[in-house]
Amino acid sequence: MRLIQLRVEDGELEAARDVLDERGIRYVSTDEQHNGSDGALVQFPIPPEAVDEVFDDFEAAGLDDDRYAVVARAETARPDHSEATDAHEDRISHEELRGRAVGMNPGVVTYYGMTVLSAVVATAGLLLDSPAVVVGSMVIAPQVGSALTAAVGTTLDDRALVREGFRDQLMGLFVAIAGAAAFGFLLRRAGFVPAQLRVTTVQQIAHRISPGFLSLAVGLCAGAAGAVGLATALPVSLVGVMIAAALIPAAAAVGVGIAWQLPAVALGAGILLVVNAASINLTGVLTLWGLGFRPDDWESGWPSPGQARQYAPTVAALLVLLAVFAGASSVTAQQMQVEVAVNDAVEETLSEERYRALGVRSVQTRFAGVSVYRLDRRVTVTVSRPDGESYPRLVARLGRAVNDAIEEPAAVEVVFVDRQSR
The missing domain is CATH 3.30.70.1350 (Cation efflux protein, cytoplasmic domain)
Structure with missing residues (x-):
C-alpha cells in the first residue's frame, strides 16, 4: 500500500474530494494552522498501481500537478481499498519507479569497490571451475542498479538517468575486466596456478568463450526480469543476481584471457559481455514499455512523430549491435570448437x-x-x-x-x- 499526502488549496479541496469519492477512497483532510495560508493536507491509502491514475484524475480535475505531494510506503491499511483502481497490473507509479531506480545505485566507492571484489571472486571461481564460487560473485555484484537506471531513464526520457546508467555500466564493466586481469597476472606470476594450466579446457571458462543463442537468452531474460522486479512491488535483490550472472563471469573471463595472453578467450568472452549488456538494456526498456510506463509528455501513451524519431536511433543502434555481435559470436564459437x-x-x-x-x-x-x-x-x-x-x-x-x-x-x-x- 501507498500513503499519499497531498496539499490542496481551499478552492481546490472540493474537486479533490470529488475525485476520491468517485473512486471510493476514504481519506482524511487536515486544515493548515500556520503560515497564514488557506489550504488543507489530504491523506489517503491506495494500492501502488493506482498512484498514477489518481494523480491523473487530480490533474484532470484542475489541481496543479506541481504541488506538494508525498508518496510513502504503508505496510497495511484498514480497510484495504483494492477497488480503488480498475487496473489489473501490480505495478508502481512513474515517480516511484524513478525513485527506486535511483535508490538502487550505491555510492561511487561502494559501487566500484564491490565490482572489483565480485570480479576477483568470479576469476577465482572460473579458474577453480567452481560454479558455487561463481554464483557467490554474482550475489555481491552491484550491476543491477546501473543497468536498471539506464532502462528507466530511456523509458521515461530522463536524460540524466540515461547518462548516469550507461556511464556506470561502462565504467563498472571496465573496472571488472581490469580487476580480473590484474588478479590473473598476480596468480600467474606468483605461481598460485599450475604453469601448464590450459584455461580453454576449464569448463566454467569454456562456457563463457563460446557464446551462442542460449547465452543470449540469459541476457534477454535478465533484462526483462529486472524491469518486472523494479516496476512492481516485488523485491529486486534476486533479480540483481540474474543480471550479474549475465555480466560479471563474462567480464572475469575477458580478464583471464588478457592475463593468459589468449586473444581468442578475451574476444569470445568480450562478445558475450557486450551482447548480454545490450540485451539487458533493450529488454529492460521494452518490458517497461509493455508494463505501461511512458514519458510524461507522451499523450495517449504513444509518442508524436518527432518523439518517435528521437528514440529511433537508440533502438536501431541496439538492434544492429545485437545482430553484429550475434554474427561474430558464431565465428568465435566455431573457433573454440576447432x-x-x-x-x-x-x-x-x-x-x-x-x-x-x-x-x-x-x-x-x-x-x-x-x-x-x-x-x-x-x-x-x-x-x-x-x-x-x-x-x-x-x-x-x-x-x-x-x-x-x-x-x-x-x-x-x-x-x-x-x-x-x-
Whole structure:
C-alpha cells in the first residue's frame, strides 16, 4: 500500500474530494494552522498501481500537478481499498519507479569497490571451475542498479538517468575486466596456478568463450526480469543476481584471457559481455514499455512523430549491435570448437606407445589468414623430448589427425624442446 499526502488549496479541496469519492477512497483532510495560508493536507491509502491514475484524475480535475505531494510506503491499511483502481497490473507509479531506480545505485566507492571484489571472486571461481564460487560473485555484484537506471531513464526520457546508467555500466564493466586481469597476472606470476594450466579446457571458462543463442537468452531474460522486479512491488535483490550472472563471469573471463595472453578467450568472452549488456538494456526498456510506463509528455501513451524519431536511433543502434555481435559470436564459437577438436586429436596421438616419452608443452590454434570461402588455420604443437631423440614422422602424423578432427585443411608445425636429466 501507498500513503499519499497531498496539499490542496481551499478552492481546490472540493474537486479533490470529488475525485476520491468517485473512486471510493476514504481519506482524511487536515486544515493548515500556520503560515497564514488557506489550504488543507489530504491523506489517503491506495494500492501502488493506482498512484498514477489518481494523480491523473487530480490533474484532470484542475489541481496543479506541481504541488506538494508525498508518496510513502504503508505496510497495511484498514480497510484495504483494492477497488480503488480498475487496473489489473501490480505495478508502481512513474515517480516511484524513478525513485527506486535511483535508490538502487550505491555510492561511487561502494559501487566500484564491490565490482572489483565480485570480479576477483568470479576469476577465482572460473579458474577453480567452481560454479558455487561463481554464483557467490554474482550475489555481491552491484550491476543491477546501473543497468536498471539506464532502462528507466530511456523509458521515461530522463536524460540524466540515461547518462548516469550507461556511464556506470561502462565504467563498472571496465573496472571488472581490469580487476580480473590484474588478479590473473598476480596468480600467474606468483605461481598460485599450475604453469601448464590450459584455461580453454576449464569448463566454467569454456562456457563463457563460446557464446551462442542460449547465452543470449540469459541476457534477454535478465533484462526483462529486472524491469518486472523494479516496476512492481516485488523485491529486486534476486533479480540483481540474474543480471550479474549475465555480466560479471563474462567480464572475469575477458580478464583471464588478457592475463593468459589468449586473444581468442578475451574476444569470445568480450562478445558475450557486450551482447548480454545490450540485451539487458533493450529488454529492460521494452518490458517497461509493455508494463505501461511512458514519458510524461507522451499523450495517449504513444509518442508524436518527432518523439518517435528521437528514440529511433537508440533502438536501431541496439538492434544492429545485437545482430553484429550475434554474427561474430558464431565465428568465435566455431573457433573454440576447432580448438577443442585439435587438442583432443593431439592428446590422442601423443598417447600412443611410440610417443610416450614426449610431453606436451602447449597447443596453439590460430587464424593464419582469411579467404572468401574459409578461415585458414595454423596449429603449433610444442613438445618436450629426451635429448638426442628424433621423431621425423610426428608432424605428418599430427597433421592427418588434426585435419581429420576438424574436417578441413590446417597447417601443422611441431616445435621440439630437448630435455636432459641427470
